[in-house]
Amino acid sequence: MIYRFFEGIGEYFLFLREVFSRPEHWKEYYRSFLREVELLGFSSIALVCFISLFMGAVVLIQTAINLDNPFLADSYIAIAVREAIILEFAPTIVSLILAGKVGSNIASTLGTMRVTEQMDALRVMGINPASYLVLPKIIACLIFFPILVIFGMGMGLTGGYLAGDLLNLVNTEVYLSGYFMEFFPHYVTYSLTKTLVFAFIIATVSAYFGYKVEGGAVEVGKASTKSVVAMSFSIILFNYILTDLIL
Amino acid sequence: MIRVNNIRKSFGEQDVLKGIDVDLYPGKCNLIIGLSGSGKTVFLKSVLGLHNVDSGSIEYDGRMLGDLDKNETKKLRQEMGMVFQGSALFNSLNIEENVGLPLNFFSDMSLKEKSERIKFCLNKVRISDDDFTKTPAELSGGMQKRVAIARAIILNPKYLFCDEPNSGLDPETAIVIDELIHEITHEFGMTTIVNTHDMNSVLEIGDHVILLQDGKKTWEGRSEDILTTDAKSVVDYVFRSKLFKQMRSALKK
Numbered sequence: 001m002i003y004r005f006f007e008g009i010g011e012y013f014l015f016l017r018e019v020f021s022r023p024e025h026w027k028e029y030y031r032s033f034l035r036e037v038e039l040l041g042f043s044s045i046a047l048v049c050f051i052s053l054f055m056g057a058v059v060l061i062q063t064a065i066n067l068d069n070p071f072l073a074d075s076y077i078a079i080a081v082r083e084a085i086i087l088e089f090a091p092t093i094v095s096l097i098l099a100g101k102v103g104s105n106i107a108s109t110l111g112t113m114r115v116t117e118q119m120d121a122l123r124v125m126g127i128n129p130a131s132y133l134v135l136p137k138i139i140a141c142l143i144f145f146p147i148l149v150i151f152g153m154g155m156g157l158t159g160g161y162l163a164g165d166l167l168n169l170v171n172t173e174v175y176l177s178g179y180f181m182e183f184f185p186h187y188v189t190y191s192l193t194k195t196l197v198f199a200f201i202i203a204t205v206s207a208y209f210g211y212k213v214e215g216g217a218v219e220v221g222k223a224s225t226k227s228v229v230a231m232s233f234s235i236i237l238f239n240y241i242l243t244d245l246i247l
Numbered sequence: 248m249i250r251v252n253n254i255r256k257s258f259g260e261q262d263v264l265k266g267i268d269v270d271l272y273p274g275k276c277n278l279i280i281g282l283s284g285s286g287k288t289v290f291l292k293s294v295l296g297l298h299n300v301d302s303g304s305i306e307y308d309g310r311m312l313g314d315l316d317k318n319e320t321k322k323l324r325q326e327m328g329m330v331f332q333g334s335a336l337f338n339s340l341n342i343e344e345n346v347g348l349p350l351n352f353f354s355d356m357s358l359k360e361k362s363e364r365i366k367f368c369l370n371k372v373r374i375s376d377d378d379f380t381k382t383p384a385e386l387s388g389g390m391q392k393r394v395a396i397a398r399a400i401i402l403n404p405k406y407l408f409c410d411e412p413n414s415g416l417d418p419e420t421a422i423v424i425d426e427l428i429h430e431i432t433h434e435f436g437m438t439t440i441v442n443t444h445d446m447n448s449v450l451e452i453g454d455h456v457i458l459l460q461d462g463k464k465t466w467e468g469r470s471e472d473i474l475t476t477d478a479k480s481v482v483d484y485v486f487r488s489k490l491f492k493q494m495r496s497a498l499k500k
Contacts, residue, residue, distance in 0.1 A: 024321075025352045035339065113337075120297055121335040124408075125349050126324030 041144030056159025078178025095198035103206035110210025111220035145199035254303030281459035328399030389420035
């Protein structure tokens with residue numbers, strides 16, 4: 001099993017080398033990139049906003065209940081909510097959700113293309129399927145995931161504010177002022193750096209599992225599941241490593 | 248001409264191709280026939296270079312596949328067209344985009360020229376202009392095969408490969424596909440290699456027929472000879488059905 005694991009790591013890096021080989025035709029890659037932005041990015045905005053809005057509301061409720069102290073101003077609750085959302089919930093939870101949505105989409109799309117010989121068709125044409133099919137997806141994820149995470153941050157903070165207001169848990173004026181107190185822009189940089197790494201992991205790990213499928217429809221499903229598990233492990237592991245290195 | 252010299256290919260312990268020598272002629276429909284599991288698809292994919300052979304060589308008009316550098320291989324690939332068994336059309340692209348993809352990558356044509364070439368190839372395979380914007384999922388199996396043929400010939404290839412082009416089609420559509428392949432081969436002087444186990448195709452379009460059995464070539468000849476030969480492998484393969492037995496006895500008389 002350990003041998004198979006390291007063999008898989010080796011194959012993953014060989015796959016990346018193939019992906020990052022020189023594109024045959026930049027214009028076609030650009031067209032493909034635009035399609036991927038629409039498919040992987042724009043279609044995820046609603047999901048990310050919905051989840052972030054309620055996540056922010058839940059974080060506010062839990063924090064407000066736990067910090068229910070007359071000696072503690074509501075602005076401190078706001079700071080706790082803000083840090084929780086910016087540092088962890090927006091980049092990590094949104095990335096895990098995107099691993100499920102976008103990652104499984106990439107793995108199953110590429111897996112289906114493999115088993116229906118579409119990749120062979122590209123190879124016969126003289127087009128490198130790894131590069132043509134995967135590179136635009138990686139670039140789309142790298143560009144669009146930080147945008148989604150910024151949306152997530154905004155919606156999370158809005159959710160926190162709305163929950164506090166609607167449930168009358170905090171003094172909203174004091175709470176709102178807390179969002180702007182002791183703000184470290186470095187936290188946003190840290191958060192977006194993490195997002196870029198997670199975006200790369202999601203795009204490449206899912207593509208690797210999809211690209212290597214052999215067999216039929218059942219194997220495509222298995223590869224999709226395996227890719228989500230591998231992405232989730234990798235995201236959690238790199239979350240720890242990056243936090244230790246950057247923060 | 249494609250010259251295949253003693254190629255062998257195995258997957259793990261299983262030997263699939265056991266030393267095949269064959270010449271595939273230009274301007275002719277070279278048919279590879281044989282039972283399921285006889286190694287036809289592996290042979291075709293090995294000749295295409297999609298499988299690396301364990302030993303032996305494949306020569307395209309004097310160019311050894313495997314000895315070519317990256318640019319030469321790419322150039323050779325542009326001289327090949329392939330029709331896959333399941334058509335292998337790209338689901339995210341419409342018909343026009345599917346057929347035009349190789350042109351976008353490998354031609355310097357203007358948009359107008361590209362559009363004309365796409366229209367020519369699609370009309371050649373009897374796809375009407377109204378269907379150009381449809382996606383592959385909106386087409387019937389026969390139409391998908393015809394679009395796949397149009398895509399295969401878009402760069403005007405010297406070598407056309409077809410893997411069971413009429414499998415899963417009704418007899419009438421199968422004949423249309425066979426006629427198209429035959430017509431294109433002779434009109435453009437292509438070296439066409441067709442994998443099939445449809446005896447109707449053999450008799451309709453087979454200029455040069457190669458019989459594979461258990462990874463070996465067991466017979467080679469003209470389609471006219473297949474009904475009269477006494478070769479055991481052909482007799483075993485072709486004359487199992489009553490119809491062909493009757494045809495054979497009628498021809499022998």
